[in-house]
Amino acid sequence: METDLQFTDYSFFTEMSLLAKQNQSYDLSLGLPDFEVDERLRFYLKESADSISHSYESLAGNPLLIDKIVEFNASRKNPVLISREEVNIVPCSTFALYTSLKSILNFGDEVIIIQPSYYTYAPSIVINGGIPVYYEVDENFSVSWEKLKLLISDKTKAIIVNTPQNPTGKIWTVDDWQNLYDLIKEKKIYVISEEIYDIYCYDEHSHYSAFLHPELRKRTFSIFSFGKMFHSTGWKVSYLLAAPDLLKKFRNYQQYISYSTNAPCQYAIAKYLDVFDPEINRRIMQNKRDVFCEMIAETPFILNQKSQGGFFQTVNFRNISKTMTDVEFSKWLTVEKKVSCLPLSAFYQNKNDSDFIRFSFVKKDEIIMEAMKHLKLNL
Numbered sequence: 001m002e003t004d005l006q007f008t009d010y011s012f013f014t015e016m017s018l019l020a021k022q023n024q025s026y027d028l029s030l031g032l033p034d035f036e037v038d039e040r041l042r043f044y045l046k047e048s049a050d051s052i053s054h055s056y057e058s059l060a061g062n063p064l065l066i067d068k069i070v071e072f073n074a075s076r077k078n079p080v081l082i083s084r085e086e087v088n089i090v091p092c093s094t095f096a097l098y099t100s101l102k103s104i105l106n107f108g109d110e111v112i113i114i115q116p117s118y119y120t121y122a123p124s125i126v127i128n129g130g131i132p133v134y135y136e137v138d139e140n141f142s143v144s145w146e147k148l149k150l151l152i153s154d155k156t157k158a159i160i161v162n163t164p165q166n167p168t169g170k171i172w173t174v175d176d177w178q179n180l181y182d183l184i185k186e187k188k189i190y191v192i193s194e195e196i197y198d199i200y201c202y203d204e205h206s207h208y209s210a211f212l213h214p215e216l217r218k219r220t221f222s223i224f225s226f227g228k229m230f231h232s233t234g235w236k237v238s239y240l241l242a243a244p245d246l247l248k249k250f251r252n253y254q255q256y257i258s259y260s261t262n263a264p265c266q267y268a269i270a271k272y273l274d275v276f277d278p279e280i281n282r283r284i285m286q287n288k289r290d291v292f293c294e295m296i297a298e299t300p301f302i303l304n305q306k307s308q309g310g311f312f313q314t315v316n317f318r319n320i321s322k323t324m325t326d327v328e329f330s331k332w333l334t335v336e337k338k339v340s341c342l343p344l345s346a347f348y349q350n351k352n353d354s355d356f357i358r359f360s361f362v363k364k365d366e367i368i369m370e371a372m373k374h375l376k377l378n379l
Contacts, residue, residue: 012346013029013030013119013342013346016029016030016330016331016334016340016341016342017029017030017340019331019334019335019340020334020340023334023335023338024338025334025335025337025338025339025340026338026339026340026367026370026371026374027340028339028340028341028359028360028361028363028367028368028371029334029340029341029342029359029360030342030360031166031311031312031360031362032233032360032362033231033233033362033363034363034364034367035231035363035364037230037231037232038230038272038276040272040275041230041232041268041269041272044267044268044269044271044272045264045265045268047268047271048264048265048267048268048271049264051267052263052264052267053263054263054264055263056259056260056263057089057260057261057263057266058260059088059251059254059255059259059260060087060088060089060247060251061087061088061089061239061260061261061266062089062263062266062267062270064267064270065089065266065267065269065270065273066084066087066089067084067270068269068270068273068274069082069087069239069273070082070083070084070087071273072273073211073241076207077206077207078206078207078208078209078212080209080211080212080241082211082241085244085247086241086242086243086244086247087239087240087241088239088240088241088242088247088250088251088254089237089238089239089240089260089261089266090223090237090238090239090240090254090258090261091236091237091238091258091261091262092225092227092236092237092238093194093196093223093224093225093238094120094124095238095257095258096221096223096238096240097120097121097124097160097192097194097223098120098124098127098128098257099250099253099254099257100192100221100223100240100242100250101124101125101128101130101158101192102128102253103246103249103250103252103253104157104158104190104246104249105125105128105129105130105157105158106129106157107129107130108129108130108131108155109129109130109131109155109156109157109158110130110131110132110133110153110155110156110157111125111130111131111132111133111156111157111158111159111160112133112134112135112148112151112152112156112158112159112160113125113132113133113134113135113160113349114135114137114143114148114159114160114161114162115134115135115136115137115347115348115349116136116137116165116167116168116344116347116348117160117162117166117347118162118166118194118347119346119347121160122349130157131155132349133151133156134348134349134350135147135148135151136348137168137170140305141165141168141170142170143176143179145179145180145182145183148183149183152183152184152187152189156187156189157188157189157190158189158190158191158192159180159184159189159190159191159192160191160192160193160194161180161191161192161193161194161210162193162194162195163176163193163194163195163207163208163309164197164198164200164201164207164307164308164309164310165309165310166197166310166311166312166347167312167314167342167344167347167358168307168312168314169306169307169308169309169310169312169313169314170308170309171201171205171206171207171208171308171309172208173208174208174212176208177208177210177212177213177216178213180216181213181215181216185215189219190219190220190221190246191210191216191219191220191221192220192221192223193209193210193220193221193222193223194223195207195209195210195222195223195224196223196224196225196228196238197228197309197310197311198224198229199229199278199281199282200228200281200282200285200286200309200310200311201282201308201309202282202285202286202289202306202307202308202309203286203306203308205308205309207309209222209241210222211241217241217243218243219243219246220241220242220243221240221241221242221246221250222240222241222242223238223239223240224238224239224240224241225238226238226239226269228311229276229278229281230269230272230276230281231281231362235262235265235269236261236262236265237261237262237265237266237269285311285361285362287365288361288362288363288365288368289306289307289313289361291361291365291368291369291372292313292359292361292368292372293306293313295368295369295372295373295376296313296315296359296372296375298372298376299372299375299376299379300319300320300379301315301316301317301319301320301375302315302316302317302318302319303315303316304316311360311361311362312358312359312360312361313358313359313361314344314356314357314358314359315356315357315359316355316356317329317333317355317356317357318355320379325343325345325353326343326344326345326353326354326355326356326357327343327345327346327353329343329357330342330343330357333357337374337375337378337379338374338378339371339374339375341357341358341359342357342358343356343357343358344356344357344358
């Protein structure tokens with residue numbers, strides 16, 4: 001199998017963050033929170049150290065945490081009713097993606113990636129013997145179902161969806177999921193739905209999980225992240241929803257890769273879910289997005305549409321430069337103007353130049369405001 005995939009692509013994300021550090025720039029390039037987690041979550045982790053055996057958890061995960069996940073999903077604005085047999089705790093969303101692909105792919109199978117997309121998708125497909133097939137969204141970041149249909153072949157084994165989407169902030173609706181199902185219902189095609197920003201939906205927008213669709217849930221791996229929910233990415237605890245028959249295949253490989261997930265953190269998260277209010281975190285993040293958007297509007301950047309969800313905002317930079325590529329502009333902004341971002345082309349396999357860059361607003365309010373004031377004065 002031949003592929004033009006470059007396994008060093010990920011280094012560009014690290015490079016931009018390093019460039020920001022070297023130039024003492026405001027780093028709005030990566031979605032890494034720079035503020036503390038809830039002190040109650042830290043309390044439960046300390047309690048966990050004295051309350052558990054510190055042995056391996058089961059493949060499925062801590063039973064208490066599984067129960068709390070079932071309860072949490074039932075309490076959503078759009079309730080997702082699941083059984084304990086449809087839940088699996090995993091070390092992180094990247095592990096869940098990789099192992100989901102491992103459990104369904106045969107050599108030469110094709111997997112459609114909806115781009116722009118996160119950099120781990122294609123490598124996970126290739127490492128598992130699959131072939132990435134790339135679909136690029138329209139100018140308003142929406143999906144053209146007729147164009148997507150043209151990419152589906154007899155070799156298509158899965159489609160990867162991310163909602164709310166990184167980097168565009170686009171959220172899939174009930175109609176989107178139905179349209180996807182209509183395309184694949186007559187074929188044996190699986191869905192891997194990365195929903196790690198699920199609680200961060202803004203304004204009138206709501207999160208609709210693939211698991212809400214009665215037929216799609218039979219063929220879907222839905223991935224969620226406690227690290228994103230609680231701003232505790234270093235804990236490396238996520239969870240997966242899938243039908244019991246799919247989870248059986250998933251665990252067949254999980255046992256040889258990670259076996260189980262961080263036991264003390266699983267207990268602490270289970271306890272914390274009793275007091276956690278996702279609406280508080282959602283409002284905090286929406287306020288950060290609003291502050292960012294209000295202040296970026298005072299600069300030459302063009303804000304075409306506010307992010308519907310997630311941690312990121314894309315803006316058009318062509319009022320500032322019509323000649324630089326988005327990569328050149330991102331480096332120039334980081335080095336010369338002391339505010340770091342990422343070019344949208346970094347989220348496409350073809351790396352074609354774009355008119356957009358991506359900022360992260362999952363930062364302290366004072367950092368966002370200082371960075372925006374700096375841009376206003378220096379652009």
